[in-house]
Amino acid sequence: MPEIDDGHRISVTVNGTVREEVVEDRLTLADFLRERLRLTGTHLGCEHGVCGACTVLVDGDAVRSCLMLAVQSDGTRIETVESLAEDGRLNSLQEAFRRNHALQCGFCTSGFLMSVTAALREAPVRDEEQAREVLSGNICRCTGYTGLVKAVLEADAERKDTAR
Amino acid sequence: MIGARVERREDERLLTGKGRYIDDLDIPDALAAAFLRSPNAHARILNIDASAARELPGVVAVFSGADLMEIQKPLAPKVLHPKLKDLPRLPMPPEEVHFVGEPVAVVVAESRYIAEDALDLIDVDWEVLPAIASTAAALAPGAPLANSKADGNVAVLLTQHAGDPDEAMRTAPHTLSEDFFVMRGGGHSMETRGTAARFDPATGQVTIWDNTQSPHYARQQLSTIYEMAEDDIRVIAPPDVGGGFGPKAQFYGEEVVIPWVAMKIGRAVKWIEDRQENFSSTMMERSQTHHMRVAFDDDGMLLAIHDVIEHDQGAYCAGLQVPSITTSTVPGPYKIPNIHTELRACYTNMVPTSSVRGAGRPQAVFAMERMMDRIAEHLGLDPAEVRTRNLIKKEEMPYQVGITFRDGSPLTYDSGDFPRLLSGTLERFGYRDARAEQAKLREQGRYVGIGLAAYVEGCGLGPYEGAKVRLTNKGKILVTLAAAPQGQGYETVYAQIASDAIGLDMDHIEVRTGDTSKIPFGQGTFASRITATAGPAVHNAAGEMRSRLADTAAQLLGGDPCDVSFEGDLACLGGDLEKSVSLLDIARVANIGKHGITLPKGIRAGLETSSYFAPERAAYASGAHAALVEVDPETGGVTILRYVIGHDCGNVINPLLVDGQVLGGFAHGIGNAMYEEPVYDAEGQPQAASYLDYALVSATEVPNAELFHIHTPSPLNPLGVKGAGEGGTIPAPAAIANAVEDALRPFRARVNRAPVTPCRIVEAIYGDDLTPPEGPQ
DSSP: OOEETTEEEEEEEETTEEEEEEEOTTOBHHHIIIIISOOTTSOOSOSSSSSOTTEEEETTEEEETTSSBGGGGTTOEEEOGGGOSBTTBOOHHHHHHHHTTOOSSOTTHHHHHHHHHHHHHHSOOOSHHHHHHHHTTSOOSSSTTHHHHHHHHHHHHHHHHHHO | OTTOOOOOSSHHHHHTTOOOOGGGSOOTTOEEEEEEEOSSSSEEEEEEEOHHHHHSTTEEEEEEGGGGGGGOOOOOOSSOOTTOOOOOOOSSOSSEEOSTTOEEEEEEESSHHHHHHHHTTOEEEEEEOOOOOSHHHHHSTTOOOSSTTOSSSEEEEEEEEESOHHHHHHHOSEEEEEEEEEOOEEOOOSSOOEEEEEEETTTTEEEEEEOOSOHHHHHHHHHHHHTOOGGGEEEEOOSOOOOOTTGGGSOOHHHHHHHHHHHHHTSOEEEEOOHHHHHHHSOEEOOEEEEEEEEEOTTOOEEEEEEEEEEEEETSOSOSHHHHHHHHHTTTTBOOSEEEEEEEEEEOSSOOBOOOTTTTHHHHHHHHHHHHHHHHHHHTOOHHHHHHHHBOOGGGOSEEEEEEOTTSSEEEEOOOOHHHHHHHHHHHHTHHHHHHHHHHHHHTTOEEEEEEEEEEEEESOSSOEEEEEEEOTTSOEEEEESSOOSSSOHHHHHHHHHHHHHTOOGGGEEEEEOBTTTSSOOOOSOTTOHHHHHHHHHHHHHHHHHHHHHHHHHHHHTSOGGGEEEETTEEEETTEEEEEEEHHHHHIIIIIOOTTOOOOTTOOSOOEEEEEEOOSSOEEEEEEEEEEEEEOTTTOOEEEEEEEEEEEOBSOSOHHHHHHHHHHHHHHHHHHHHTOOOOBOTTSOBSOOSTTTSOOOOTTTSOOOEEEEOOOOOTTSTTOBOOOSSTTTTTHHHHHHHHHHHHTGGGTOOOOEESOOHHHHHHHHHTTTTOOOSOOO
16 A cells, blocks of 8 residues: 555545545544545444444445545445345335334444345344344444344345245 | 324435535535533633634634623523522633533634644643532532622522322321432534534624524524524524434534634534533533432322432522422322422532433432332332322313422423333233242342332423414415424425315425524423424414315315315315316416416415414323342343333324334433443532443343333324424333332342442442342341
8 A cells, every 4th residue: 555645645446436535544434434435324323333324335344434544445345235235126125124114213224234145144043142243343223123033034035035 | 193103204305415514505505613621620710812823724703702892691591480590501611610521712713623633732830720510519608609700509499289288298107218319411413513604794684503302492593693684594404403312402612603604704613512511511411419308198198208409500500390290200190198398409510400301300200209209118918009000090080289390380290101011011911920030039039129110200391382284386285394303304294284184185285393594483492392282283274275275276176175175285176186276277276376467356465374382281101110120139230021002192193113112211210320420529520421431222232122102182282292202211211220129129139229230239249348248138
């Protein structure tokens, strides 16, 4: 990564598009995505890595973008909530969220979607207990999680159906 | 559409990352602001030196409180009382601070990073003063003053009586007394507070984006402080706000400083609170001590209650709404002939308190419902039976409690069926079987307990809320609400109500919210009030719009307005599509018109209606919760095995959304019951200022709850609706505490404090000195 006077030049693939940018050392990945790239779907709820609202996928892993610096993302492939809809239509997970009223204010929703996306790619969700485990890295103050649990189970069932 | 389980219109944008929260808005060239905050709970500012901060490259301006004397006017408490000793809460105090986190200077810079760098360069000389960090400390004899301007720490003493409580206490066969403590708790919307502003010298108007629950309230306060006309201040609550829960319904110094600074320097300025600021500077609630006495007869019938309530206002009085709600909620769903409530609200050196989801009710219900269990225990009766005997009956509605509501009117429950709610809850819970199961498990050495809690909730409060309905020039119906949503789904719910009132498909109805330039008057989203105030306003305004559309269509089609109905966007006569006129055609005739040409005969110009609905008094929602828990006496760990919620919010507009409100509120209640506590030390320093120390519940802590509804419509509004936003929260701490004490009954352990944490449970069993008990008795 070349070091230049006012920062570092990084190359990062965000939602399939290669972005070459010069970033300050201390710029967080979250601020890079939100302010530089104007991908404002990623939200900042606590900025200390607990609430999970800022979760994005970095090379497929769910990562708190408030705890990662933009320079650390050099050479990685990043997915944000903006990448989920397919041809302008909600994907099955997003549909399951809507159907089950798994969001109210919606502020934490992007983080939940990205965490669950990573988890469902990794392994199926067998039951409610596992669904709750998958969701437990993110905080939602509105829904009480009931709709989220249902949405995860439905999205997983649908994924299995499609795979069959 | 009323009563239909309609999925939300808001969801698509929120699920695709296209929400428009305040920090997502494009405000070109906006500068970032950061506040320097007091590190002391009580201190005098001797000097502020910001010269080094001002020289930092990228810093545009730095203002201390003393630099902005023109806006240093007290922020008014919301609910007042003539006896209240109010202390001035200034936007950014220039002389003395009264809690950790109080803003004392603001930096405006090219980025938030630079603004925060500059904060480190501001040098403040403090004279630290003694601090008060609990109501007990505030009320102790000879206590130091929490505020040098005051002559004591008491904000207000208020007493209410019904009947003759002293005589009833004196002559009653049984009395019990106990002290109950409810700790502080916060709102913790996932989106923190934020304000941005831009002044337009050409129009003289300042536009303010503020993720407040109450944009019109903010405008009114600013209009007074800035001495500007209300029309020159446009407050916009963005279409998406990341949760409110009460704290965002309050008005803060930062909301005064940011727009003023933007006007002063002639640049757009944005301040987004970070979570650290949120922990120290956003209002909280809850902390109260109840010194409770009850009198009852041999059958467990309540004869009198006597409750002395110490309420923590924090550093300033943001209003007496919370403690006054507490006093009127204590009697709950029970018939109590003699009541004495005494409020001792006092000042401390902690962040001011105001409403957080539940707003004074969880504390009242905690004290009352803990006492109901104690009565049952004392008499050897079943706690469900004691409650059932004392409940107000459906046929006694409207029921006058005997004390007064905060507006001075007699406290009156408009409707409800408390016995059916409780019996329904017990039935679904399998109460009899659960008692048998409990006894069996106890023999196996397992400590399982059952907790019940019933409550009433005054909601849909006045003074009014409004709606405008307009046929736009594009042929759509536009519903404009003053109220601003924070996730409640207004764009969906109010389209449902308007759809029924007009008889028009929802597809042709849009809803806009929270912009003071679009509708002149409003109050705000708080106290579970909008469905019961804006709901009827939309219903009335849309009903009038239906008549206006029908009149216009009938004129154009040559028929009777009574025969007009809507098919898609067509107004038809007698359901005949051949005899129809589109909404766009109607707009062309009645709204757009032709310059200089007289309107066709019988056509009234301008298709716009409005309605402001002012309820006569609060509508009462109610509910009953039942919890089954297992406690591990060694670790103090609590497992919730079963939870049932009975809920009555009258008629329901959208069951999907109402269930979401109740279950979301329930999770908040579980937080208050078992986890959340923003601890302050004795010097008023916050000790739980991150989510590592302040535990918000995740999906693994919140159990599944079985939720059922009964529907007793409120007679106070044409939709028969009541509020649903807080009922899930209110009784949860009481239900859990009751269940835990029930589980620990063999140890005679007392659970008098919420949240009920493992540490407190172990202490309750083993005592302060942690001597092992002699064993279950």
